Amino acid sequence: MSRTDTAGAPQQADLHYETPEGRRNFWSTIVSIWLGTTMEYVDFALYGLAAGLVFGEVFFPEQGPVVALLSSFATWAVGFIARPVGAIVLGRVGDRHGRKLVLVITVALMGVSTTAIGLIPSYAAIGVWAPAILVFLRICQGFGAGAELSGGAVMLAESAPTKRRGLVASLIGVGSNSGTLLASSxxxxxxxxxxxxxxxxGWRIPFLCSILVAGAALLLRRTMRESPVFESFKESKEQNLAHAAQEPQGSxxxxxxxxxxxxxGENGPSYIAQGFLIGYVVNxxxxxxxxxxxxxxxxxxxxFAVIPFSGWLTDRFGRRIVYRxxxxxxxVYxxxxxxLLESREPLVVGGVIVVGMCLASLGMFGAQAAYGAELFGVQHRYTKMGVAKELGSILSGGTAPMVAAALLAAWGSWIPLxxxxVVMAGIGLVTTFFAPETRGRDLTLLTDAV
Known part of the structure; x- marks a missing residue:
């Protein structure tokens, strides 16, 4: 497999970063993306914790504990089903009209939906309408989130100095980590x-407070600059489209x-570690x-240390080997x-969850941000990356807690879990042997890396 490392060539983001105004815009972009991604993961961390801890009693009180847990995570999965739709619709807007516009829309949509969950009456108050409204709001969350994470990673990668792209793009994971920390705290x-x-x-308080993060992120995103790579693409759009027409079919x-x-390989293990295991060890x-x-x-x-460290590792040693x-x-884990979870010892149980999250939810996530952006050409980067990531979420992260709960209900054993x-992590491992090395790739190129 040939490398596509072009780190030695001057690129648009490097030129942008050399001016004082460019550096100010760069840091403004980092903060606004961080807050927006924090909002997204406040949403998913809040929901994962609530699904494992109380949603069974609030929205599915007539079912047994294991079935209620399964139902709670089924509503979680609904949000993931809406994410590819959001990635397609909003991703196309981002590829045609700019990354900034879509990132403003996504944070507003997620903020309103997450806050509204905290206002839903319980099953005891309005019956089946309670879980029905919950499902609707999960769909709204998923639609916005489908373009949020990929858009944030694209914006950071397209704004970062080439030699530090892995580190800078990994900061999208710091936002997700901030959301998880805020929600769990x-x-x-x-x-x-x-x-x-x-x-x-009491469960309503975290959801209602999320409006504060959303408001701050929305304010910053309305004032941030478009990515220099997309600005360059727009300035020479006619020439770019002429080159694009000459690309091989199926590219x-x-x-x-x-x-x-x-x-x-990342998302499935991640949501088992930070979502399903919460309900599993408790219930x-x-x-x-x-x-x-x-x-x-x-x-x-x-x-806050693991994520940027993994991004730095990809800058130092390459995207592919670090991910592998x-x-x-x-x-192996x-x-x-x-x-070890079967011991039920608090320190052991806590340690297992911490290690799992550090590997999948944090380390792999940090390594993935720049890798994903570099795989695709500029013209369709937002859409292709977003759809691939969100379809992967459906096949792994979004359904993993539900599938794991179903396996537990059917087998009553930890072995199928x-x-x-291991199978999901193994899919990621095998994929790395078909993936190219993309470190330092020119993001203004129209063609994909493979």
Whole structure:
């Protein structure tokens, strides 16, 4: 497999970064993307924790504990189904009219939807309308989130100095980590309330408070500059389109499937580690609720070092080898992790969750940001990257907690759960042997890297 490393060539973002105004815009972009991604992951972390801890009692009280857990995670999966639709619709807008416009739309949509979840009456108050409204708001969240994460990664990658692109693009993961930390920290405070108060009204507090993050992100995004790569593309659009018409038919599918495989290897294990395991250890293993919640907080704190470090590693050693090592570590982690959870020891359970999150939710995620952006040409980067990542989310992260809960209900054993985890990580590992090395690639190119 040939390399596509072109780090020695001067690129649009490098020229943009050399001026004082360019550097100010660069840092403004970082902060606005960080806050927006924080908003997205406040949403998913809040929902993952709530689904594991209280949603079964609030929205599915007539079902048994395991079935209620399955139902809660089924509504989570609905949000992921809407994400590819958002990636297609909003991704096309981003490729035609700019990254900034879409990133303003996504943060507004996610902020309103997440806050509205905190206002839904319980099943006891309005019956089946309660879970129905929950599903509708999850669809709205998913539609916005489908273009948020990819758009943020594209914006950072297209604005970053070439030699630091892995590090800068990985900061999209710092935003996700901030959201997870914020959500889990607020949940720790909520869990200090009596259990009946948590179920009655306490769970609403984190969702209602999310409007503060959304408002700050929206304000910053309205004032940030468009990415220099997209600005360059627009300035020479006629010439670019003439070159694009000469591209071979079918161009882009290989890159698309590479991104899909990489995403499955990261997203499935990630959402099992930070989503399903929360409900599993609480409902199936009867571990105190504070143990997994505390573990998520600890992992999130570590993430502020793990994420940029993994991005730096890809700048130093290459995208492909770093991603491959993370996938291999997850494959090795799978079986021992579930076996250790059976001990029900708080420190062991917490440690398993922390390690899982550091590998998948943090390390691989940080390595993936620049890799994904570099796989695609500028003309369709937003759409192709977004759809590949969100389809991968459906096939892995969005459905992983639900599938894992179904396996648990059917088998009553941890073994199928461990096998499922290893298979998803293995898909990512195998994909790295078909993926190119893209470190330093010129992002103004129309053609894909493969």
């Amino acid at each position: 607020v949940w720790l405070l909520v869990l200090l309330l009596p259990q009946e108060d948590v179920v009655a009204w 882009g599918w290989r890159a698309f499937f590479v991104m899909l495989g990489l995403r499955i 199936a293993l009867a571990v105190d609720k504070s143990v997994p919640t505390t573990a998520v907080v600890v992992a999130s704190l570590l993430g 090592v993370f996938c291999l570590l997850l494959v 799978g079986v021992p992790a579930f076996l 461990a096998v499922y985890f």
